[in-house]
Amino acid sequence: MYKIQMQMMCGCAKKDETLKEKWLNKTFKDKKEAEFEALRLANHANANWCKKHRFYAVEEGNVMKIMVELSSPKEI
Helix, strand or coil, X not given: CEEEEECCCCHHHHHCCHHHHHHHCCEEXXXXXXXXXXXXXXXXXXXXXXXXXXXXXXXXCCEEEEEEECCCCCCC
């Protein structure tokens, strides 16, 4: 069984009502299905959330982890 987890829950993730229902509360029997859904989640986050972070999926055992690349501060 595979599952999807978020590395950290930013404000946008907490506000997204579909996140837990569509991705985080599900288990997947097949690794390919879990990979596909993790990529869908990362793409959803990159396209629909605040655009201050970049999201990408990595495999860690039976967990597809959605990693968050924090934005860097602007130079003065």
